[in-house]
Every structure is written in structure tokens, then in C-alpha cells.
Amino acid sequence: MKVKSTDRILVWSLRAASATAGSLVLLILCFLVLESVEGITRVGAGRFLNDPGWHPSQGAESEFSLVPMIAATIASTIGAILLAGPVGVLAAVFCRFYAPPKLARAFRSIVELLAGIPSVVYGFWGLVTLVPLVRELAPPGASLLAGILVLAMMIVPTVALLAFAALKNVPPGHLEGATALGLSRWTTIVKVVFPSAASGLGVAIVLGTMRAIGETMAVLMVCGNITKVPSSLFDPVRTLTANIALELGYATQEHRAVLFVSGLALMIMIVLLVFVQERLQRRARLA
Amino acid sequence: MPEPTRPLVSGATLGAGRHGASQNNLADTVFGVLVWGSALAVTAGFLWLVGEIVVSGFGAISWEFLTSEPASSGRAGGISTILVATLGILGICLAVSIPLGLGTALFLSEFSQGENRMGRFVRASLDVLAGVPSIVFGLFGNAFFCVALGFGFSILSGGLTLACMVLPILIRSIELGLRAVPNDYRVAAAALDLSKSRMIVRVLLPAAAPGLIAGLLLGIGRATAETAALIFTSGYVDRMPESVFDSGRALSIHIYDLAMNVPGGEANAYGTALVLVGLLLVINFVATHLVERFVSGRIQSA
Structure with a gap:
């Protein structure tokens, strides 16, 4: 069959579009690396962990410890996923196995609406409602705990929607078999449904974790932004993402470069999690 | 996917035997x-x-609020300049991401069947792109569009940064829409000796239109909700932008600034948040309904 010339132009322009879209990630990585180089060579990678504190714009006396921010990012992510993981999965179980069809549909729309609310609105809501509540427990209010709560609230919809998709993929035969055996609802879900949907549920948790690590606005607005390793849930903290958002505006030279280093670190964490997620997804598809 | 038969066990009947297992x-x-x-x-x-x-x-929302310029750092006045800047950023974002996204989605769904190496590379890199935190897009946009390309803090830089950010979601949903078009349509077009390009323009795109619009709306929603990627690309000047090279403040950044940096800005922050949430709810609602209508329509005709 003869290939028409308009078709040839079309195919090549489509290829060009895909090549552009496909190489964006590489472009982003290149720029992050390029801008970080000065930070890594002039400051030295060891100082990100060993400096006594974060005082980035004081000339020769600058200190570049990223430890408080890394600690804050890890603590808030773990806290959020510990809360949002179980709640999200159970909400999906509710939607799939407990709620009557009409209620399930209504509940699903609520979760979808929550997923569409912008992070800055979550942050604002946390600032005006949660922070004063936490302040009553223990001042100052803007704290790791407030950050964990807002983050958890943000990632519950992500976890719930993906977990629901995973539960839907459990073969109906499994459920019929469990019923035929006279298993209770609890036993069926825990012993039959969860093992069968394990990979899919894993994907839900991993994607939730990715959102929590990368979230900026919500934690920026409720965490207090103090660069100290937190010793309790009520201490104010500053995450890696919030640190970039707060300081890129005025950072110059090494300071700016170190901010790009922390961006690069975030990017590497995300790439690793994407790999884990794809592994799980492939296994979910095979199961 | 059509449901083959009613499943024997649904949520309601699950665990019907629980009286037998009293422990x-x-x-x-x-x-x-x-x-x-x-x-x-x-x-x-x-x-x-x-x-x-x-x-x-x-209480904060009125026609006045939507159409007057912000005064005293946003405490008083309205959000007209903010709405214009948001529209400008969105416009740039869509002008770049729609052709790129449509082209890539067409390539992935129509020209890379099976295990094509380029298709696999594009897909993998889009998966990573979808997970990149928005603040990292902000870093990249600042280094690339603002500094390296010299656009400075501007609506153009912000729009281009958002275009990179919405590409994965745009491509994924457009591709889903294209794949939902039954293969018969393509075969019939080939039998009529239509060229590939005519087949795409005359058959594929019209047939997939609702899916494409839904994908577009999801992209718009994602772009409108974004804050962190814009702080250091489009900036936060709240004057009326005169061209795409001016800095402009998006709705989401207005909320952030009023809540964090402007004492007494809370009332207008609430108002702006309501406008933003309202917009997004409408966009998402229309998008999901289009998708559902589209998918169920396909099944009936197939």
C-alpha cells in the first residue's frame, strides 16, 4: 500500500510531539543537576548532613544542614500515610462491600470531589480551623501534627479511589467461593479480598506517599516553618518542599544551588517510588 | 467494560454465611x-x-468582588486582575499542552501498537513526569523559562511550566478516549481508502470528542488548582497584566498570599477560595459526567 505524503508529515509531527513530551523529564533532570552542581562542588555534599544548622545566606559563615527538613518531610509523610492508608483502604471497602449501591455512589462522588480540591485550599482550611485547635492542646499550633492531619486529609481521596479500583479487580469467583464456604464478611475481606488485591492496594499506598512527599502548599501553611528537628508532634517544622517555596525568591549563588539540590533529592525519591509502583502495578495486572 | 452476567455475590450478600461461623x-x-x-x-x-x-x-462574593481590582494588598477590593492573570496563564498552558498532548496521545494510541521502543520510552517518562512534585516543576520553570530563556517572572513562564505539568494527565485521558473508539471505525475507514490523516480528522477525533473534552477539562482543573509551581514562575504581582510578559497572580497564589502574608486578608481569602473551589467543582463534575456518558454510550453502540 502506498503511503500518502500527508500521512508521512502527520506521522513525523506526531513523533516529534511524543519525543518532546517524552524528553521533558530528562530536561527537568538536566536543569536540576546543572543548577545543583555549584551547590555540591562548592558547599560539599557532606555539609548537607553535618552542618550544625540552616543559615544559608550569611556569606562565609553560612550553614547548609538539610537534616531538619529531611526529618520533617519523613515525619510528616509517615504520619500522614499511617492515618490516610487505613482510612483510605477502609473507605474503599465501605464503598465496595458495605454501602448500599446508592450510598456507595454518593460516597464515591464525595471522595472524587475531595480529590479535586486544590492543596492551597486544604492549607487555608488547616490554617483557619486545625491550627487553632492544635494550639488549644499545645501552643504554638502550627506544627508537625497540623501538617500530618492536613496531609492525611489530602491523600485519603487518592488512596481511597485507587484502593477501590484494586478491590473491583478481585475476581468474582473468589467472593462466590468465600460465600459458599460460609465465611463471614470480615474473614472474606481480610483473608480473601486483601491478599488478592494486595498489589493494587500497594499501588494506592505508594501513590499516596508520593503525594505526601511532594506536597508543598498545605504543609507550608500549617507547619510553622521552623528549621529544627522536631522532638514532638507539637513542634513547628519545615519540610524540604516548604523550604524551597519559602527561600527560592531571594536565594542567590550557593543558597540557590542548595535549594536545587533539595529539589533533586525530592525528584530522586519520586523516581524510586515510581519504580516500586510500576513493579506493583505489573504484579497486580498479572494476578 | 460490559458486565457479562450479574455477579452472584455482591457487597450486600457477602458474608451471608456469618451465622454459621459464630466465633x-x-x-x-x-x-x-x-x-x-x-x-x-x-x-x-x-x-x-x-x-x-x-x-x-x-459573604465576600458579589459582582463587585469579581469585577474590581484588589486594593491594599488584597484586603479590600476584588479579584478582577487575579481572574485575568489566571485566564492568561491557563490560555498559555492550553495553547502549548493541547497540540503536544493530542499529538503524543495519537502517536501512543494509533502508531505505537505492541511493544514499540519509542512508545515504551514515552510512556515510562510520562509516568515519572506525573509523579514529579509541583514545587520541582516550579524550580525547573524558574531555572529554564525565567532564567535560561529570559522570560522572567511572567504569565508566559507560568503558563509554560503548567503546560509541562498537565501533559501526563492530558495525554493519559486523551489516549483513553481514543482507545475507546471501536476498531471497526478504523477498519471501515481503511476499507474506504481514507488516508490515515483523514481517518484521524474525520472519524477518530469526532468519535472520541467527548472523551477528549473530558481529558481537557481534567487538565484545566489540575492547572487551575496549582500553586507551588507558579510562585516562582508567574510571580505574585496583583496589578492588571498588560501582556504575557508581565507577572500575574493566579487565584491560588492570591489565597496563599492573603492567608499567610496579609494580616486582615482572611475575608477575601475565603471569597477567593470559594470562587476557586466552585470553578473546580464545576469543571470536575462536567468532566466525570462526560466520561461516564461517553463510556456507556460506546458500549451500547459496539
Whole structure:
């Protein structure tokens, strides 16, 4: 069959579009690396962990410890996923196995609406409602705990929607078999449904974790932004993402470069999690 | 996907045999309470959040609020300049991401069947792109568009940064839309000796239109909700932008700035948040309904 010339132009322009879209990630990585180089060579990678504190714009006396921010990012992510993981999965179980069809549909729309609310609105809501509540427990209010709560609230919809998709993929035969055996609802879900949907549920948790690590606005607005390793849930903290958002505006030279280093670190964490997620997804598809 | 037969066991009948296994009764009850509790917690959180924004934001919104310029750092006045800047950023974002996204989605769904190496590379890199945190897009946009290309803090830089950010979601949903078009259409077009390009323009795109629009709306929603990627690309000047090279403040950044940096800006922050949430709810609602209508329509005709 003869290939028409308009078709040839079309195919090549489509290829060009895909090549552009496909190489964006590489472009982003290149720029992050390029801008970080000065930070890594002039400051030295060891100082990100060993400096006594974060005082980035004081000339020769600058200190570049990223430890408080890394600690804050890890603590808030773990806290959020510990809360949002179980709640999200159970909400999906509710939607799939407990709620009557009409209620399930209504509940699903609520979760979808929550997923569409912008992070800055979550942050604002946390600032005006949660922070004063936490302040009553223990001042100052803007704290790791407030950050964990807002983050958890943000990632519950992500976890719930993906977990629901995973539960839907459990073969109906499994459920019929469990019923035929006279298993209770609890036993069926825990012993039959969860093992069968394990990979899919894993994907839900991993994607939730990715959102929590990368979230900026919500934690920026409720965490207090103090660069100290937190010793309790009520201490104010500053995450890696919030640190970039707060300081890129005025950072110059090494300071700016170190901010790009922390961006690069975030990017590497995300790439690793994407790999884990794809592994799980492939296994979910095979199961 | 059409449901082949009604499943024998649905949620309602699951565990019908629980009376036979009485030692599980307690565990069953506890688990049920946890499940209902989680659902209630999610619903309560939703009502609390939306209720707070609607109740406190409603008073701030008026025609006046939407059409007048912000005064005294946003404490007084309205959000007209903010709306214009948001539209400008969105316009740039769509002008770049639609052709790129449509082209890539067409390539992935129509020209890279099977295990094509380029298709696999593009897909993998889009998967990573979808996970990149928005603040990292902000870093990249600042280094690339603002500094390296010399656009400075401008609506153009912000729009281009957002274009990179919405590409994965745009491509994924457009591709889904294209794949939902039955293969018969393509075969019939080939039998009529239509060229590939005519087939795409005359058959594929019209048939997939609702899916494409839904994908577009999801992209718009994502772009409108974004804040962190814009702080260091489009900036936060709240004057009326005169060209795409001017800095402009998006709705989401206005909320952030009023809440964090402007004492006494809370009332207008609520108002702006209500406008933003309202816009997004409408966009997402229309998008999901288009998708559902589209998918069920396909199944009936196939």
C-alpha cells in the first residue's frame, strides 16, 4: 500500500510531539543537576548532613544542614500515610462491600470531589480551623501534627479511589467461593479480598506517599516553618518542599544551588517510588 | 467494560454465611464499625472543609468582588486582575499542552501498537513526569523559562511550566478516549481508502470528542488548582497584566498570599477560595459526567 505524503508529515509531527513530551523529564533532570552542581562542588555534599544548622545566606559563615527538613518531610509523610492508608483502604471497602449501591455512589462522588480540591485550599482550611485547635492542646499550633492531619486529609481521596479500583479487580469467583464456604464478611475481606488485591492496594499506598512527599502548599501553611528537628508532634517544622517555596525568591549563588539540590533529592525519591509502583502495578495486572 | 452476567455475590450478600461461623461475630462487628467509621470520617472531613469555605466565603462574593481590582494588598477590593492573570496563564498552558498532548496521545494510541521502543520510552517518562512534585516543576520553570530563556517572572513562564505539568494527565485521558473508539471505525475507514490523516480528522477525533473534552477539562482543573509551581514562575504581582510578559497572580497564589502574608486578608481569602473551589467543582463534575456518558454510550453502540 502506498503511503500518502500527508500521512508521512502527520506521522513525523506526531513523533516529534511524543519525543518532546517524552524528553521533558530528562530536561527537568538536566536543569536540576546543572543548577545543583555549584551547590555540591562548592558547599560539599557532606555539609548537607553535618552542618550544625540552616543559615544559608550569611556569606562565609553560612550553614547548609538539610537534616531538619529531611526529618520533617519523613515525619510528616509517615504520619500522614499511617492515618490516610487505613482510612483510605477502609473507605474503599465501605464503598465496595458495605454501602448500599446508592450510598456507595454518593460516597464515591464525595471522595472524587475531595480529590479535586486544590492543596492551597486544604492549607487555608488547616490554617483557619486545625491550627487553632492544635494550639488549644499545645501552643504554638502550627506544627508537625497540623501538617500530618492536613496531609492525611489530602491523600485519603487518592488512596481511597485507587484502593477501590484494586478491590473491583478481585475476581468474582473468589467472593462466590468465600460465600459458599460460609465465611463471614470480615474473614472474606481480610483473608480473601486483601491478599488478592494486595498489589493494587500497594499501588494506592505508594501513590499516596508520593503525594505526601511532594506536597508543598498545605504543609507550608500549617507547619510553622521552623528549621529544627522536631522532638514532638507539637513542634513547628519545615519540610524540604516548604523550604524551597519559602527561600527560592531571594536565594542567590550557593543558597540557590542548595535549594536545587533539595529539589533533586525530592525528584530522586519520586523516581524510586515510581519504580516500586510500576513493579506493583505489573504484579497486580498479572494476578 | 460490559458486565457479562450479574455477579452472584455482591457487597450486600457477602458474608451471608456469618451465622454459621459464630466465633467471628465479634471481629465482624468491630471491622464493620471501623469501615463505617472511616467512611463517616471522610464524609465529615468533606462537609467540614466545604462548609467552612462556603459559609465564610459566601459573604465576600458579589459582582463587585469579581469585577474590581484588589486594593491594599488584597484586603479590600476584588479579584478582577487575579481572574485575568489566571485566564492568561491557563490560555498559555492550553495553547502549548493541547497540540503536544493530542499529538503524543495519537502517536501512543494509533502508531505505537505492541511493544514499540519509542512508545515504551514515552510512556515510562510520562509516568515519572506525573509523579514529579509541583514545587520541582516550579524550580525547573524558574531555572529554564525565567532564567535560561529570559522570560522572567511572567504569565508566559507560568503558563509554560503548567503546560509541562498537565501533559501526563492530558495525554493519559486523551489516549483513553481514543482507545475507546471501536476498531471497526478504523477498519471501515481503511476499507474506504481514507488516508490515515483523514481517518484521524474525520472519524477518530469526532468519535472520541467527548472523551477528549473530558481529558481537557481534567487538565484545566489540575492547572487551575496549582500553586507551588507558579510562585516562582508567574510571580505574585496583583496589578492588571498588560501582556504575557508581565507577572500575574493566579487565584491560588492570591489565597496563599492573603492567608499567610496579609494580616486582615482572611475575608477575601475565603471569597477567593470559594470562587476557586466552585470553578473546580464545576469543571470536575462536567468532566466525570462526560466520561461516564461517553463510556456507556460506546458500549451500547459496539
